[in-house]
Amino acid sequence: MNARVALICGGGAFPIVAARAAQRRGEEVFLLGLRGIAGAEIERFPHIWIGVGQLGRAFDEIFSRGVKRVCFIGGLKRPEFADLRLDWGGARRIPEILKLLRGGDDHALKGVIELFERQGLTVVGVDSFAPDLLAARGDMGRQKFPSDLAEDLDLAKKFLADLSAYDCGQAVVVSGRRIIAVEAAEGTDAMLARVAELRANGRWRAKGRAGFLVKAPKRGQDLRVDLPAIGPETIAGAEKALLRGVAVAAGGVLMLDREGLAAQADRVGLFLHGFESST
Amino acid sequence: MNARVALICGGGAFPIVAARAAQRRGEEVFLLGLRGIAGAEIERFPHIWIGVGQLGRAFDEIFSRGVKRVCFIGGLKRPEFADLRLDWGGARRIPEILKLLRGGDDHALKGVIELFERQGLTVVGVDSFAPDLLAARGDMGRQKFPSDLAEDLDLAKKFLADLSAYDCGQAVVVSGRRIIAVEAAEGTDAMLARVAELRANGRWRAKGRAGFLVKAPKRGQDLRVDLPAIGPETIAGAEKALLRGVAVAAGGVLMLDREGLAAQADRVGLFLHGFESST
Numbered sequence: 001m002n003a004r005v006a007l008i009c010g011g012g013a014f015p016i017v018a019a020r021a022a023q024r025r026g027e028e029v030f031l032l033g034l035r036g037i038a039g040a041e042i043e044r045f046p047h048i049w050i051g052v053g054q055l056g057r058a059f060d061e062i063f064s065r066g067v068k069r070v071c072f073i074g075g076l077k078r079p080e081f082a083d084l085r086l087d088w089g090g091a092r093r094i095p096e097i098l099k100l101l102r103g104g105d106d107h108a109l110k111g112v113i114e115l116f117e118r119q120g121l122t123v124v125g126v127d128s129f130a131p132d133l134l135a136a137r138g139d140m141g142r143q144k145f146p147s148d149l150a151e152d153l154d155l156a157k158k159f160l161a162d163l164s165a166y167d168c169g170q171a172v173v174v175s176g177r178r179i180i181a182v183e184a185a186e187g188t189d190a191m192l193a194r195v196a197e198l199r200a201n202g203r204w205r206a207k208g209r210a211g212f213l214v215k216a217p218k219r220g221q222d223l224r225v226d227l228p229a230i231g232p233e234t235i236a237g238a239e240k241a242l243l244r245g246v247a248v249a250a251g252g253v254l255m256l257d258r259e260g261l262a263a264q265a266d267r268v269g270l271f272l273h274g275f276e277s278s279t
Numbered sequence: 280m281n282a283r284v285a286l287i288c289g290g291g292a293f294p295i296v297a298a299r300a301a302q303r304r305g306e307e308v309f310l311l312g313l314r315g316i317a318g319a320e321i322e323r324f325p326h327i328w329i330g331v332g333q334l335g336r337a338f339d340e341i342f343s344r345g346v347k348r349v350c351f352i353g354g355l356k357r358p359e360f361a362d363l364r365l366d367w368g369g370a371r372r373i374p375e376i377l378k379l380l381r382g383g384d385d386h387a388l389k390g391v392i393e394l395f396e397r398q399g400l401t402v403v404g405v406d407s408f409a410p411d412l413l414a415a416r417g418d419m420g421r422q423k424f425p426s427d428l429a430e431d432l433d434l435a436k437k438f439l440a441d442l443s444a445y446d447c448g449q450a451v452v453v454s455g456r457r458i459i460a461v462e463a464a465e466g467t468d469a470m471l472a473r474v475a476e477l478r479a480n481g482r483w484r485a486k487g488r489a490g491f492l493v494k495a496p497k498r499g500q501d502l503r504v505d506l507p508a509i510g511p512e513t514i515a516g517a518e519k520a521l522l523r524g525v526a527v528a529a530g531g532v533l534m535l536d537r538e539g540l541a542a543q544a545d546r547v548g549l550f551l552h553g554f555e556s557s558t
Contacts, residue, residue: 159445166438168458179447182461185483186473194465194473204464
Protein backbone atom coordinates (compact mmCIF):
# COMPACT_ATOMS: atom_id res chain seq x y z
CA MET A 1 0.00 0.00 0.00
CA ASN A 2 2.75 2.38 1.00
CA ALA A 3 0.14 5.02 1.74
CA ARG A 4 2.14 7.11 4.18
CA VAL A 5 0.63 8.58 7.27
CA ALA A 6 2.27 11.11 9.61
CA LEU A 7 1.66 10.56 13.32
CA ILE A 8 1.90 13.65 15.51
CA CYS A 9 2.91 11.92 18.71
CA GLY A 10 1.96 12.96 22.23
CA GLY A 11 2.90 11.06 25.38
CA GLY A 12 2.31 7.48 26.43
CA ALA A 13 2.46 4.18 24.56
CA PHE A 14 -0.36 4.80 22.07
CA PRO A 15 1.83 6.40 19.36
CA ILE A 16 4.10 3.34 19.29
CA VAL A 17 1.26 0.84 19.22
CA ALA A 18 -0.52 2.85 16.53
CA ALA A 19 2.65 3.09 14.43
CA ARG A 20 3.15 -0.67 14.66
CA ALA A 21 -0.48 -1.31 13.74
CA ALA A 22 -0.13 0.98 10.71
CA GLN A 23 3.05 -0.82 9.60
CA ARG A 24 1.31 -4.19 9.92
CA ARG A 25 -1.26 -2.91 7.43
CA GLY A 26 1.54 -1.99 5.04
CA GLU A 27 1.41 1.75 5.67
CA GLU A 28 4.60 3.72 5.66
CA VAL A 29 4.68 5.82 8.83
CA PHE A 30 6.46 9.05 9.71
CA LEU A 31 6.42 10.12 13.36
CA LEU A 32 6.66 13.70 14.61
CA GLY A 33 7.39 13.53 18.33
CA LEU A 34 6.33 16.49 20.44
CA ARG A 35 9.42 17.43 22.38
CA GLY A 36 9.01 17.04 26.14
CA ILE A 37 5.80 15.08 25.66
CA ALA A 38 6.40 12.06 23.38
CA GLY A 39 8.52 9.15 24.60
CA ALA A 40 11.95 8.18 23.22
CA GLU A 41 10.45 4.99 21.73
CA ILE A 42 9.27 6.95 18.70
CA GLU A 43 12.91 6.86 17.57
CA ARG A 44 12.35 3.22 16.55
CA PHE A 45 10.44 4.59 13.55
CA PRO A 46 11.25 7.18 10.88
CA HIS A 47 10.79 10.33 12.94
CA ILE A 48 11.70 13.88 13.82
CA TRP A 49 11.29 15.85 17.05
CA ILE A 50 9.35 19.10 17.02
CA GLY A 51 8.35 21.66 19.62
CA VAL A 52 4.64 22.21 20.21
CA GLY A 53 4.98 25.69 18.68
CA GLN A 54 6.95 24.58 15.63
CA LEU A 55 4.04 24.27 13.25
CA GLY A 56 6.08 25.71 10.39
CA ARG A 57 8.64 22.94 10.67
CA ALA A 58 5.95 20.27 11.07
CA PHE A 59 4.26 21.38 7.87
CA ASP A 60 7.57 21.58 5.97
CA GLU A 61 8.61 18.07 7.05
CA ILE A 62 5.22 16.60 6.25
CA PHE A 63 4.99 18.24 2.82
CA SER A 64 8.61 17.44 1.85
CA ARG A 65 7.76 13.75 2.36
CA GLY A 66 4.63 13.96 0.24
CA VAL A 67 2.49 12.83 3.17
CA LYS A 68 -1.17 13.79 2.86
CA ARG A 69 -2.68 12.13 5.93
CA VAL A 70 -1.97 13.15 9.50
CA CYS A 71 -3.07 11.46 12.73
CA PHE A 72 -2.80 12.94 16.22
CA ILE A 73 -2.10 10.26 18.79
CA GLY A 74 -1.05 10.18 22.44
CA GLY A 75 -1.65 12.31 25.50
CA LEU A 76 -1.28 16.05 25.22
CA LYS A 77 -0.36 18.17 28.14
CA ARG A 78 -1.82 21.63 27.86
CA PRO A 79 1.19 23.78 26.91
CA GLU A 80 2.10 26.96 28.76
CA PHE A 81 2.66 29.88 26.42
CA ALA A 82 6.24 30.32 27.66
CA ASP A 83 6.97 26.68 26.78
CA LEU A 84 6.05 27.18 23.14
CA ARG A 85 9.33 27.93 21.40
CA LEU A 86 7.83 29.48 18.34
CA ASP A 87 9.51 29.18 14.97
CA TRP A 88 8.58 31.37 11.99
CA GLY A 89 5.72 29.16 10.95
CA GLY A 90 4.48 29.31 14.49
CA ALA A 91 5.11 33.03 14.92
CA ARG A 92 2.91 33.93 11.99
CA ARG A 93 0.14 32.07 13.75
CA ILE A 94 0.55 33.55 17.23
CA PRO A 95 -3.00 34.96 17.36
CA GLU A 96 -4.40 31.54 16.43
CA ILE A 97 -2.20 29.82 19.00
CA LEU A 98 -3.23 32.27 21.69
CA LYS A 99 -6.82 31.42 20.90
CA LEU A 100 -6.03 27.71 21.25
CA LEU A 101 -4.69 28.20 24.74
CA ARG A 102 -7.90 29.79 25.99
CA GLY A 103 -11.01 27.79 26.70
CA GLY A 104 -11.16 24.04 27.07
CA ASP A 105 -9.35 21.26 25.33
CA ASP A 106 -11.90 20.77 22.57
CA HIS A 107 -11.53 24.31 21.49
CA ALA A 108 -7.75 23.95 21.27
CA LEU A 109 -7.88 20.68 19.38
CA LYS A 110 -10.49 21.76 16.88
CA GLY A 111 -8.22 24.71 16.16
CA VAL A 112 -5.22 22.46 15.58
CA ILE A 113 -7.19 20.28 13.14
CA GLU A 114 -8.32 23.40 11.29
CA LEU A 115 -4.75 24.67 11.00
CA PHE A 116 -3.66 21.37 9.47
CA GLU A 117 -6.58 21.06 7.12
CA ARG A 118 -6.11 24.63 5.94
CA GLN A 119 -2.70 23.45 4.70
CA GLY A 120 -4.39 20.84 2.52
CA LEU A 121 -3.70 17.86 4.81
CA THR A 122 -6.28 15.26 5.76
CA VAL A 123 -6.51 14.64 9.49
CA VAL A 124 -7.55 11.03 10.14
CA GLY A 125 -8.55 9.14 13.27
CA VAL A 126 -6.65 6.13 14.59
CA ASP A 127 -9.65 3.98 13.64
CA SER A 128 -8.71 4.43 9.98
CA PHE A 129 -5.56 2.30 10.38
CA ALA A 130 -5.73 0.70 13.87
CA PRO A 131 -9.38 -0.01 14.79
CA ASP A 132 -8.28 -2.56 17.41
CA LEU A 133 -7.08 0.34 19.56
CA LEU A 134 -10.68 1.37 20.21
CA ALA A 135 -13.15 -0.12 22.69
CA ALA A 136 -15.28 -2.92 21.26
CA ARG A 137 -19.02 -3.24 21.68
CA GLY A 138 -20.36 -5.45 24.49
CA ASP A 139 -18.57 -7.36 27.23
CA MET A 140 -14.86 -7.48 26.55
CA GLY A 141 -14.01 -9.73 29.50
CA ARG A 142 -15.76 -12.77 30.97
CA GLN A 143 -18.02 -10.80 33.33
CA LYS A 144 -21.34 -9.67 31.89
CA PHE A 145 -22.44 -6.10 32.44
CA PRO A 146 -24.84 -6.44 35.42
CA SER A 147 -28.42 -5.73 34.37
CA ASP A 148 -29.11 -3.90 37.66
CA LEU A 149 -26.67 -1.21 36.56
CA ALA A 150 -28.48 -0.30 33.32
CA GLU A 151 -30.21 2.69 34.91
CA ASP A 152 -26.94 3.99 36.36
CA LEU A 153 -25.26 3.64 32.98
CA ASP A 154 -28.01 5.68 31.33
CA LEU A 155 -27.68 8.33 34.02
CA ALA A 156 -23.89 8.52 33.58
CA LYS A 157 -24.15 8.68 29.77
CA LYS A 158 -26.65 11.51 29.97
CA PHE A 159 -24.54 13.29 32.59
CA LEU A 160 -21.39 13.08 30.48
CA ALA A 161 -23.29 14.23 27.39
CA ASP A 162 -24.66 17.26 29.24
CA LEU A 163 -21.23 18.00 30.70
CA SER A 164 -19.59 17.94 27.29
CA ALA A 165 -20.87 21.43 26.54
CA TYR A 166 -18.37 22.58 29.16
CA ASP A 167 -15.41 20.79 27.79
CA CYS A 168 -14.12 19.49 31.10
CA GLY A 169 -14.20 15.83 32.08
CA GLN A 170 -15.00 12.65 30.24
CA ALA A 171 -15.45 10.26 33.13
CA VAL A 172 -17.64 9.75 36.19
CA VAL A 173 -18.13 7.17 38.88
CA VAL A 174 -21.80 6.36 39.41
CA SER A 175 -23.59 4.18 41.96
CA GLY A 176 -27.23 3.79 42.94
CA ARG A 177 -28.51 6.64 40.75
CA ARG A 178 -25.91 8.91 42.30
CA ILE A 179 -22.87 10.61 40.75
CA ILE A 180 -20.03 9.88 43.17
CA ALA A 181 -17.16 11.64 41.39
CA VAL A 182 -16.71 13.83 38.33
CA GLU A 183 -13.45 14.14 36.46
CA ALA A 184 -12.14 17.55 35.44
CA ALA A 185 -8.49 18.66 35.25
CA GLU A 186 -7.23 15.91 37.59
CA GLY A 187 -7.67 13.04 35.12
CA THR A 188 -9.24 9.60 35.51
CA ASP A 189 -6.52 8.01 37.66
CA ALA A 190 -6.67 10.78 40.24
CA MET A 191 -10.46 10.58 40.25
CA LEU A 192 -10.34 6.83 40.93
CA ALA A 193 -7.82 7.39 43.73
CA ARG A 194 -10.27 9.91 45.21
CA VAL A 195 -13.10 7.39 45.08
CA ALA A 196 -10.91 4.85 46.90
CA GLU A 197 -10.39 7.54 49.56
CA LEU A 198 -14.13 8.29 49.75
CA ARG A 199 -14.72 4.60 50.47
CA ALA A 200 -11.91 4.52 53.06
CA ASN A 201 -12.97 7.68 54.90
CA GLY A 202 -16.67 6.84 54.84
CA ARG A 203 -17.84 9.81 52.79
CA TRP A 204 -19.16 7.27 50.33
CA ARG A 205 -20.54 4.32 52.22
CA ALA A 206 -21.33 1.09 50.42
CA LYS A 207 -21.00 -2.60 51.12
CA GLY A 208 -18.44 -4.60 49.17
CA ARG A 209 -17.95 -3.64 45.56
CA ALA A 210 -20.24 -0.86 44.36
CA GLY A 211 -20.49 1.57 41.50
CA PHE A 212 -18.56 1.71 38.27
CA LEU A 213 -16.49 3.98 36.09
CA VAL A 214 -18.09 5.37 32.93
CA LYS A 215 -15.89 6.99 30.32
CA ALA A 216 -16.92 8.42 26.97
CA PRO A 217 -15.88 11.06 24.45
CA LYS A 218 -17.69 14.36 24.61
CA ARG A 219 -20.90 14.66 22.62
CA GLY A 220 -19.96 15.78 19.17
CA GLN A 221 -16.25 15.31 19.94
CA ASP A 222 -14.08 15.11 16.88
CA LEU A 223 -12.89 11.49 17.13
CA ARG A 224 -9.69 12.40 15.31
CA VAL A 225 -8.07 14.02 18.32
CA ASP A 226 -7.60 13.42 21.99
CA LEU A 227 -9.89 10.46 22.48
CA PRO A 228 -10.32 9.42 26.08
CA ALA A 229 -8.23 6.36 26.88
CA ILE A 230 -8.04 3.60 29.44
CA GLY A 231 -5.10 1.40 30.34
CA PRO A 232 -3.95 -1.07 33.00
CA GLU A 233 -3.85 1.77 35.58
CA THR A 234 -7.57 2.40 34.96
CA ILE A 235 -8.49 -1.22 35.76
CA ALA A 236 -6.14 -1.20 38.76
CA GLY A 237 -7.62 2.11 39.96
CA ALA A 238 -11.16 0.78 39.61
CA GLU A 239 -10.22 -2.28 41.62
CA LYS A 240 -8.67 -0.20 44.40
CA ALA A 241 -11.79 1.98 44.49
CA LEU A 242 -13.80 -1.24 45.04
CA LEU A 243 -15.85 -0.61 41.90
CA ARG A 244 -17.73 -3.36 40.09
CA GLY A 245 -16.37 -2.53 36.67
CA VAL A 246 -15.58 -0.16 33.86
CA ALA A 247 -17.90 0.90 31.03
CA VAL A 248 -16.57 2.76 28.00
CA ALA A 249 -18.14 4.10 24.81
CA ALA A 250 -17.62 1.50 22.07
CA GLY A 251 -15.55 3.00 19.26
CA GLY A 252 -14.96 6.17 21.26
CA VAL A 253 -12.37 5.23 23.88
CA LEU A 254 -8.77 4.17 23.21
CA MET A 255 -7.55 0.91 24.73
CA LEU A 256 -3.86 0.20 24.47
CA ASP A 257 -4.26 -3.56 24.62
CA ARG A 258 -7.89 -4.62 24.55
CA GLU A 259 -7.26 -8.28 25.24
CA GLY A 260 -4.74 -7.54 27.95
CA LEU A 261 -7.14 -5.17 29.69
CA ALA A 262 -9.99 -7.70 29.42
CA ALA A 263 -7.73 -10.38 30.98
CA GLN A 264 -6.73 -7.98 33.76
CA ALA A 265 -10.39 -7.17 34.44
CA ASP A 266 -11.16 -10.91 34.58
CA ARG A 267 -8.35 -11.50 37.05
CA VAL A 268 -9.62 -8.86 39.48
CA GLY A 269 -13.30 -9.67 38.94
CA LEU A 270 -14.40 -6.48 37.20
CA PHE A 271 -16.60 -6.16 34.14
CA LEU A 272 -15.25 -4.30 31.12
CA HIS A 273 -18.11 -3.21 28.94
CA GLY A 274 -18.34 -1.26 25.68
CA PHE A 275 -21.66 0.52 25.49
CA GLU A 276 -23.48 1.84 22.46
CA SER A 277 -22.65 5.49 22.20
CA SER A 278 -25.55 7.83 21.44
CA THR A 279 -23.37 10.31 19.52
CA MET B 280 -42.98 36.76 70.57
CA ASN B 281 -42.46 33.32 72.03
CA ALA B 282 -43.20 31.80 68.64
CA ARG B 283 -41.47 28.47 69.12
CA VAL B 284 -39.48 26.82 66.40
CA ALA B 285 -38.05 23.29 66.44
CA LEU B 286 -34.57 22.91 64.96
CA ILE B 287 -33.72 19.46 63.62
CA CYS B 288 -29.98 19.63 64.11
CA GLY B 289 -27.34 18.04 61.91
CA GLY B 290 -23.59 18.43 62.40
CA GLY B 291 -21.37 21.47 62.63
CA ALA B 292 -21.78 24.84 64.31
CA PHE B 293 -24.76 26.11 62.29
CA PRO B 294 -27.46 24.69 64.59
CA ILE B 295 -25.97 26.50 67.59
CA VAL B 296 -25.55 29.81 65.78
CA ALA B 297 -29.07 29.53 64.35
CA ALA B 298 -30.54 28.72 67.78
CA ARG B 299 -28.83 31.75 69.30
CA ALA B 300 -30.02 33.99 66.46
CA ALA B 301 -33.59 32.76 66.98
CA GLN B 302 -33.36 33.42 70.73
CA ARG B 303 -32.09 36.94 70.07
CA ARG B 304 -35.27 37.55 68.08
CA GLY B 305 -37.31 36.39 71.03
CA GLU B 306 -38.18 32.99 69.60
CA GLU B 307 -38.42 30.03 71.92
CA VAL B 308 -36.33 27.22 70.44
CA PHE B 309 -36.47 23.46 70.84
CA LEU B 310 -33.58 21.45 69.41
CA LEU B 311 -33.77 17.86 68.18
CA GLY B 312 -30.20 16.62 67.81
CA LEU B 313 -29.58 13.80 65.34
CA ARG B 314 -27.65 11.21 67.29
CA GLY B 315 -24.15 10.61 65.95
CA ILE B 316 -24.39 13.70 63.74
CA ALA B 317 -25.21 16.80 65.86
CA GLY B 318 -22.63 18.16 68.31
CA ALA B 319 -22.92 18.10 72.10
CA GLU B 320 -23.32 21.91 72.15
CA ILE B 321 -27.02 21.54 71.38
CA GLU B 322 -27.40 20.57 75.05
CA ARG B 323 -27.04 24.28 75.93
CA PHE B 324 -30.61 24.68 74.65
CA PRO B 325 -33.89 22.90 75.40
CA HIS B 326 -33.31 19.72 73.45
CA ILE B 327 -33.70 16.00 72.96
CA TRP B 328 -31.59 13.49 71.04
CA ILE B 329 -33.18 11.38 68.30
CA GLY B 330 -31.96 8.75 65.86
CA VAL B 331 -32.26 9.51 62.17
CA GLY B 332 -34.92 6.80 61.87
CA GLN B 333 -36.97 7.93 64.89
CA LEU B 334 -39.51 10.00 63.04
CA GLY B 335 -42.29 8.84 65.31
CA ARG B 336 -40.55 10.19 68.38
CA ALA B 337 -39.62 13.43 66.63
CA PHE B 338 -43.24 14.05 65.70
CA ASP B 339 -44.48 13.18 69.21
CA GLU B 340 -41.99 15.52 70.88
CA ILE B 341 -42.71 18.36 68.48
CA PHE B 342 -46.50 18.03 68.80
CA SER B 343 -46.46 17.65 72.59
CA ARG B 344 -44.75 21.05 72.80
CA GLY B 345 -47.28 22.71 70.52
CA VAL B 346 -44.53 23.61 68.03
CA LYS B 347 -45.78 24.27 64.50
CA ARG B 348 -42.61 25.40 62.73
CA VAL B 349 -39.63 23.17 62.02
CA CYS B 350 -36.24 24.10 60.57
CA PHE B 351 -33.59 21.67 59.36
CA ILE B 352 -30.12 22.98 60.03
CA GLY B 353 -26.59 21.57 59.95
CA GLY B 354 -24.72 19.02 57.88
CA LEU B 355 -26.34 15.69 57.17
CA LYS B 356 -24.35 12.59 56.52
CA ARG B 357 -26.17 10.23 54.24
CA PRO B 358 -27.37 7.47 56.59
CA GLU B 359 -26.76 3.80 55.90
CA PHE B 360 -29.90 1.73 56.21
CA ALA B 361 -28.36 -0.40 58.96
CA ASP B 362 -27.63 2.77 60.97
CA LEU B 363 -31.28 3.76 61.05
CA ARG B 364 -32.61 2.36 64.30
CA LEU B 365 -36.24 2.50 63.38
CA ASP B 366 -38.88 3.11 66.01
CA TRP B 367 -42.58 2.46 65.42
CA GLY B 368 -43.16 5.81 63.77
CA GLY B 369 -40.22 5.10 61.54
CA ALA B 370 -41.18 1.48 60.94
CA ARG B 371 -44.56 2.40 59.54
CA ARG B 372 -42.72 4.56 57.04
CA ILE B 373 -40.08 2.05 55.93
CA PRO B 374 -41.11 2.16 52.26
CA GLU B 375 -40.85 5.95 52.30
CA ILE B 376 -37.49 5.83 54.04
CA LEU B 377 -36.17 3.27 51.57
CA LYS B 378 -37.17 5.64 48.80
CA LEU B 379 -35.26 8.45 50.53
CA LEU B 380 -32.07 6.45 50.55
CA ARG B 381 -32.08 5.96 46.81
CA GLY B 382 -31.18 8.72 44.39
CA GLY B 383 -29.41 11.94 45.27
CA ASP B 384 -29.62 14.19 48.28
CA ASP B 385 -32.37 16.43 46.90
CA HIS B 386 -34.66 13.53 46.51
CA ALA B 387 -34.09 12.46 50.11
CA LEU B 388 -34.57 15.92 51.54
CA LYS B 389 -37.68 16.71 49.57
CA GLY B 390 -39.09 13.48 50.95
CA VAL B 391 -38.26 14.46 54.51
CA ILE B 392 -39.96 17.85 54.10
CA GLU B 393 -43.02 16.12 52.69
CA LEU B 394 -43.17 13.72 55.62
CA PHE B 395 -43.12 16.64 58.07
CA GLU B 396 -45.63 18.74 56.18
CA ARG B 397 -47.98 15.79 55.87
CA GLN B 398 -48.09 15.88 59.69
CA GLY B 399 -49.34 19.48 59.59
CA LEU B 400 -46.01 21.12 60.43
CA THR B 401 -44.56 24.10 58.56
CA VAL B 402 -40.99 23.61 57.45
CA VAL B 403 -39.19 26.97 57.39
CA GLY B 404 -35.78 28.08 56.13
CA VAL B 405 -33.11 29.57 58.37
CA ASP B 406 -33.66 32.90 56.56
CA SER B 407 -36.99 33.24 58.37
CA PHE B 408 -35.30 33.77 61.73
CA ALA B 409 -31.54 34.19 61.04
CA PRO B 410 -31.04 35.95 57.66
CA ASP B 411 -27.50 36.98 58.66
CA LEU B 412 -26.46 33.36 58.26
CA LEU B 413 -26.86 33.63 54.48
CA ALA B 414 -24.45 35.13 51.96
CA ALA B 415 -25.04 38.83 51.27
CA ARG B 416 -25.17 40.39 47.83
CA GLY B 417 -22.01 42.02 46.46
CA ASP B 418 -18.48 42.19 47.83
CA MET B 419 -18.43 41.09 51.45
CA GLY B 420 -14.75 41.89 52.03
CA ARG B 421 -12.57 44.77 50.91
CA GLN B 422 -11.55 43.21 47.58
CA LYS B 423 -13.84 43.92 44.64
CA PHE B 424 -14.88 41.04 42.43
CA PRO B 425 -12.44 41.37 39.48
CA SER B 426 -14.27 42.40 36.31
CA ASP B 427 -12.10 40.11 34.18
CA LEU B 428 -13.71 37.13 35.93
CA ALA B 429 -17.29 37.98 34.96
CA GLU B 430 -17.28 35.55 32.03
CA ASP B 431 -15.90 32.74 34.20
CA LEU B 432 -18.56 33.41 36.81
CA ASP B 433 -21.30 33.16 34.19
CA LEU B 434 -19.80 29.91 32.93
CA ALA B 435 -19.64 28.44 36.43
CA LYS B 436 -23.20 29.51 37.28
CA LYS B 437 -24.52 27.93 34.10
CA PHE B 438 -22.46 24.79 34.72
CA LEU B 439 -23.77 24.40 38.27
CA ALA B 440 -27.34 25.03 37.10
CA ASP B 441 -27.02 22.34 34.42
CA LEU B 442 -25.40 19.96 36.90
CA SER B 443 -28.21 20.40 39.39
CA ALA B 444 -30.44 18.06 37.41
CA TYR B 445 -28.06 15.31 38.60
CA ASP B 446 -28.13 16.18 42.21
CA CYS B 447 -24.41 15.83 42.82
CA GLY B 448 -22.14 18.79 43.53
CA GLN B 449 -22.74 22.43 44.25
CA ALA B 450 -19.28 23.84 43.72
CA VAL B 451 -16.68 24.22 40.99
CA VAL B 452 -13.33 25.87 40.51
CA VAL B 453 -13.15 27.81 37.26
CA SER B 454 -10.31 29.66 35.55
CA GLY B 455 -9.89 31.11 32.05
CA ARG B 456 -13.18 29.74 30.70
CA ARG B 457 -12.20 26.29 31.93
CA ILE B 458 -13.73 24.10 34.63
CA ILE B 459 -10.78 22.94 36.73
CA ALA B 460 -12.58 20.83 39.34
CA VAL B 461 -16.12 19.65 39.99
CA GLU B 462 -17.38 18.69 43.42
CA ALA B 463 -19.39 15.51 43.90
CA ALA B 464 -19.37 13.20 46.94
CA GLU B 465 -15.98 14.44 48.22
CA GLY B 466 -17.21 17.86 49.39
CA THR B 467 -15.81 21.35 48.86
CA ASP B 468 -12.80 21.08 51.18
CA ALA B 469 -11.52 17.94 49.47
CA MET B 470 -12.08 19.56 46.07
CA LEU B 471 -10.02 22.61 47.11
CA ALA B 472 -7.26 20.33 48.40
CA ARG B 473 -7.28 18.61 45.01
CA VAL B 474 -6.93 21.94 43.22
CA ALA B 475 -3.94 22.80 45.42
CA GLU B 476 -2.45 19.46 44.32
CA LEU B 477 -3.19 20.17 40.65
CA ARG B 478 -1.23 23.40 41.00
CA ALA B 479 1.62 21.66 42.82
CA ASN B 480 1.94 18.75 40.39
CA GLY B 481 1.58 20.91 37.29
CA ARG B 482 -1.63 19.36 35.94
CA TRP B 483 -3.12 22.81 36.21
CA ARG B 484 -0.51 25.37 35.30
CA ALA B 485 -1.06 29.02 36.05
CA LYS B 486 1.04 31.92 37.24
CA GLY B 487 0.42 33.27 40.73
CA ARG B 488 -3.13 33.31 41.94
CA ALA B 489 -5.66 32.10 39.40
CA GLY B 490 -9.23 30.91 39.26
CA PHE B 491 -11.89 30.99 41.93
CA LEU B 492 -14.39 28.85 43.77
CA VAL B 493 -18.06 29.18 42.83
CA LYS B 494 -20.68 27.70 45.11
CA ALA B 495 -24.44 27.83 44.73
CA PRO B 496 -27.56 25.87 45.64
CA LYS B 497 -28.97 23.63 42.96
CA ARG B 498 -31.44 25.17 40.53
CA GLY B 499 -34.85 24.85 42.06
CA GLN B 500 -33.36 23.63 45.34
CA ASP B 501 -35.70 23.90 48.28
CA LEU B 502 -33.89 26.53 50.35
CA ARG B 503 -35.38 25.05 53.52
CA VAL B 504 -32.97 22.13 53.63
CA ASP B 505 -29.33 21.39 53.16
CA LEU B 506 -28.13 24.70 51.82
CA PRO B 507 -24.53 24.71 50.70
CA ALA B 508 -22.28 26.35 53.26
CA ILE B 509 -18.87 27.94 53.52
CA GLY B 510 -16.72 28.49 56.57
CA PRO B 511 -13.16 29.43 57.58
CA GLU B 512 -11.87 26.14 56.08
CA THR B 513 -13.29 27.20 52.70
CA ILE B 514 -11.36 30.48 52.69
CA ALA B 515 -8.23 28.69 53.94
CA GLY B 516 -8.65 25.99 51.26
CA ALA B 517 -9.06 28.60 48.53
CA GLU B 518 -5.92 30.35 49.72
CA LYS B 519 -3.91 27.10 49.69
CA ALA B 520 -5.18 26.36 46.18
CA LEU B 521 -3.80 29.77 45.13
CA LEU B 522 -7.24 30.93 44.02
CA ARG B 523 -8.18 34.58 43.64
CA GLY B 524 -11.36 34.35 45.65
CA VAL B 525 -14.68 32.79 46.48
CA ALA B 526 -18.05 33.59 44.88
CA VAL B 527 -21.30 32.35 46.44
CA ALA B 528 -24.97 32.72 45.54
CA ALA B 529 -26.38 35.60 47.58
CA GLY B 530 -29.15 34.34 49.85
CA GLY B 531 -28.44 30.73 48.85
CA VAL B 532 -25.27 29.80 50.73
CA LEU B 533 -24.87 29.56 54.50
CA MET B 534 -22.05 31.50 56.14
CA LEU B 535 -21.41 30.82 59.77
CA ASP B 536 -19.90 34.21 60.50
CA ARG B 537 -20.16 36.51 57.53
CA GLU B 538 -18.03 39.30 58.99
CA GLY B 539 -15.42 36.89 60.27
CA LEU B 540 -15.15 35.21 56.87
CA ALA B 541 -14.90 38.59 55.11
CA ALA B 542 -12.11 39.61 57.50
CA GLN B 543 -10.33 36.32 56.89
CA ALA B 544 -10.62 36.79 53.11
CA ASP B 545 -9.21 40.32 53.48
CA ARG B 546 -6.26 39.03 55.50
CA VAL B 547 -5.26 36.49 52.84
CA GLY B 548 -6.07 38.76 49.89
CA LEU B 549 -9.06 36.90 48.45
CA PHE B 550 -12.34 38.36 47.25
CA LEU B 551 -15.55 37.10 48.82
CA HIS B 552 -18.42 37.89 46.53
CA GLY B 553 -22.17 37.24 46.70
CA PHE B 554 -23.59 37.00 43.21
CA GLU B 555 -27.15 37.42 42.06
CA SER B 556 -28.63 33.99 41.80
CA SER B 557 -30.71 33.28 38.71
CA THR B 558 -32.99 30.82 40.51
